[in-house]
Amino acid sequence: MKFAVRPRPASALPGVHGPARIHRRTASVLGRLRAGDVAVLDHVDMDRDTAQSLIDAGVVAVVNASPMISGRYPNLGPERLVEAGVVVVDSAGPEIFDRLKDGSDVRIDGGVVHSGDALVAPARELTPDVVRTEMARARSGLAAQLESFTHNSTEFLRREQDLLLHGHGVPRTATEMAGRPVVVVVRSHGWEDELRGIKPFVREQKPVLIAVDRGADALVSAGHKPDVVVVTGDTDDLPSAAVLRKARDVVVLVERGAPRAATERLERLGIRPLRFETTATTEDAALLLASAREAALIVGVGMHATLDEFLDRRRAGLASTFLTRLKLGPDLVDAAALPRLYDGAVRPRHLLGAVLAGVLAVGAAISVTPVGQQWVDDVSPSVSRTTTDLFDDVRGLLP
Incomplete structure (x- = not known):
């Protein structure tokens, strides 16, 4: 007697899960992405701007039919994706576009792409060590x-x-x-x-x-x-x-x-x-x-x-x-x-300088008026006596 086996829900299977957004042209994928999606595209030597757009969209994984780093030059996209914690697999092959449907649930585990329990395509997972090795090789060329x-x-x-x-x-x-x-x-x-x-x-x-x-x-x-x-x-x-x-x-x-x-x-x-x-x-x-x-x-x-x-x-x-x-x-x-x-900031010393300049300008303006002249005449004897007494005290201290 056979018993029906209920399929395990996708969330119970290991790996990263998400609905697939599929298109060979990267720009067409970017316009449809939502948080939690898996971007499936064909982009040789992904640049950092494209990688940042994928990160900003909130993707959990990127599946690339082509190599992320071909070795022609040190492109910065894969490194940015891996640093952001996005699961990245590449070299999945062009057949992946025939085997996956847009919006279908995709699971990635250990560099292998699955749709439910079915294997879709083997690929290569880009870990930090793999990216460093590939980038060093690309710089040599x-x-x-x-x-x-x-x-x-x-x-x-x-x-x-x-x-x-x-x-x-x-x-x-x-x-x-x-x-x-x-x-x-x-x-x-x-x-x-x-x-x-x-x-x-x-x-x-x-x-x-x-x-x-x-x-x-x-x-x-x-x-x-x-x-x-x-x-x-x-x-x-x-x-x-x-x-x-x-x-x-x-x-x-x-x-x-x-x-x-x-x-x-x-x-x-x-x-x-x-x-x-x-x-x-x-x-x-x-x-x-x-x-x-x-x-x-x-x-x-x-x-x-x-x-x-x-x-x-x-x-x-x-x-x-x-x-x-x-x-x-x-x-x-x-x-x-x-x-x-250029920072455009007004610092305290700038304000102090402006205040002092203002005080001096006001003082100069008042000094040329009759009232100002009277104040100067009243203050001058006191200042003179104070200065004379100070010099006398200093002379008294000298041997």
């Missing part, structure tokens, strides 16, 4: 990547020389920037701390605020209103429609000669965007926009400042970032450094 970068920089300069050298092709915004400081905000690792650090500067100088992609949502959540929002037309990484409508200017990046359809998505939201035809990254386009409009100073929040961050950019964006930084030169200041140069 940087020479070849730098040679490729030199070629890409030459090609980018050839395509964008009019933009880089003369500012041609930059749209004219309704927001006036000439002679004003500009703050460009990118939603990246550490942007919150950097924005808090320059709060006195923003409060006192009232700079033009330019947000890049989802940086507009981040800026609004921090209590600021973006003046200009720069977005890419063919991406799912758009800010909310409400935030876009608050901006005075919305600039959309499109390829040269792109049809009007490239901006239809924004126009359907009731927004009339300005076209910016360039192959630069969105972040770099925002910087070039501020430079071409003769901003007095450009402060970058969430920018990629260190060598590791620079190399962690998308391959197509390396040349754009490098040449844009050369173009801006001393006009660009990293927000992390700004508090060391």
